[in-house]
Amino acid sequence: MVFGQRRNNGEITARRNQRKNMPSVLGADVKVEGDIITDGDLFIGGAVKGRVVAHQLTLGESASLTGIVEADTAVISGALVGKLTANIVTIKRTASVAAEITHVQLSVESGGGFEGYSRRVASLDKVAAKIEAEQIAAAPSVPALTHAEAAA
Numbered sequence: 001m002v003f004g005q006r007r008n009n010g011e012i013t014a015r016r017n018q019r020k021n022m023p024s025v026l027g028a029d030v031k032v033e034g035d036i037i038t039d040g041d042l043f044i045g046g047a048v049k050g051r052v053v054a055h056q057l058t059l060g061e062s063a064s065l066t067g068i069v070e071a072d073t074a075v076i077s078g079a080l081v082g083k084l085t086a087n088i089v090t091i092k093r094t095a096s097v098a099a100e101i102t103h104v105q106l107s108v109e110s111g112g113g114f115e116g117y118s119r120r121v122a123s124l125d126k127v128a129a130k131i132e133a134e135q136i137a138a139a140p141s142v143p144a145l146t147h148a149e150a151a152a
Contacts, residue, residue: 028062044078057086061094087124 023041030046042054063078077092093111
């Protein structure tokens with residue numbers, strides 16, 4: 001764009017949509033401890049400890065992820081330890097997975113390492129409802145206060 005030149009609204013919208021389709025990328029030098037939540041695609045090249053929620057998760061060959069993963073699609077090429085819930089799971093030949101996997105579709109390439117167990121389900125809808133119920137049940141109970149106690 002030449003300085004001072006204005007773009008039309010169609011060009012601006014097209015550029016925004018192009019950015020939406022681009023994955024978020026955590027490079028090989030990035031280490032994260034905590035939750036990563038996105039509605040989009042996520043590529044992890046570094047090390048993550050925590051909960052990861054993404055539309056599509058791609059775990060790079062030299063990457064590691066320890067924690068809980070929820071995705072529509074998960075492509076694992078690196079090291080994964082924990083729990084994975086996804087409609088489609090692909091464990092690549094370079095992967096090392098030690099996890100509890102709940103999936104609709106699972107494929108493991110020749111040479112891909114998988115230790116743990118997998119559970120095939122027809123749909124993740126019931127699984128999501130069960131996980132939510134377990135999280136609510138596990139939440140610490142807080143005693144209710146009366147109006148008089150809260151006012152004091």
